[in-house]
Amino acid sequence: EVQLLESGGGLVQPGGSLRLSCAASGFTFNNYAMSWVRQAPGKGLEWVSAINGRGFKTYYADSVKGRFTISRDNSKNTLYLQMNSLRAEDTAVYYCAKERLTVGAFDYWGQGTLVTVSS
Amino acid sequence: DIQMTQSPSSLSASVGDRVTMTCQASQDIRNYLNWYQQKPGKAPKLLIYDASNLEIGVPSRFSGSGSGTDFTFTISTLQPEDIATYYCQQYDNLPYTFGQGTKLEIK
Numbered sequence: 001e002v003q004l005l006e007s008g009g010g011l012v013q014p015g016g017s018l019r020l021s022c023a024a025s026g027f028t029f030n031n032y033a034m035s036w037v038r039q040a041p042g043k044g045l046e047w048v049s050a051i052n053g054r055g056f057k058t059y060y061a062d063s064v065k066g067r068f069t070i071s072r073d074n075s076k077n078t079l080y081l082q083m084n085s086l087r088a089e090d091t092a093v094y095y096c097a098k099e100r101l102t103v104g105a106f107d108y109w110g111q112g113t114l115v116t117v118s119s
Numbered sequence: 120d121i122q123m124t125q126s127p128s129s130l131s132a133s134v135g136d137r138v139t140m141t142c143q144a145s146q147d148i149r150n151y152l153n154w155y156q157q158k159p160g161k162a163p164k165l166l167i168y169d170a171s172n173l174e175i176g177v178p179s180r181f182s183g184s185g186s187g188t189d190f191t192f193t194i195s196t197l198q199p200e201d202i203a204t205y206y207c208q209q210y211d212n213l214p215y216t217f218g219q220g221t222k223l224e225i226k
Contacts, residue, residue: 035215037163044206044217044218044219044220045155045157045163045206045208045217045220046217047208047214047215047216047217050213050215059213059214060214061214062120062214095162095163100168102168102169103210104151104153104210104215105153105165105168105169105208105210106153106155106163106165106208107165107168107174109162109163109164110162111162112162
């Protein structure tokens, strides 16, 4: 059974940093691209970042480029999102999502972790 | 970025009804379109990929169609457990983008 378990969310001040983790199990982790998708309170879904299976290619939304870094440790079956220079508008539930082999469709999602940026 | 526009924003229907919603892309995305269902407080769930392919385990009352810029999502016979917000998402180009959602309610 595929499982994705996010952790690392919490309350942080504007300008601060946070690192999210997503522990994966139930599939061959290094065969699949992974993404982070966020959802601000009461709002829709926004794709944030993606990384290919080997971890060599990374992609970002313009809204986070230069501030967030996606990475993965395939030996630990874990996905990460390092978030720096956080802003109030980054407040959201952050989901990690597994992509299908035909990348671009998210077939499994974690339960989400809430990041609140506030003073 | 490719803009995805869903309509209607909200929809009220009765159990047993046929429900249809649409998604329009700001440019040709071929068939690179997915549909998700999100229930309150839960993560989204993939229902349809590549515009018309039913994800494994998803009931056959859900279906999708379309290509290019215009897409349709249909529930053939609405069930009470289908109450949710539905999102379309394109993956023809990065950044992947979602529609704003259609919130489905029971009359």
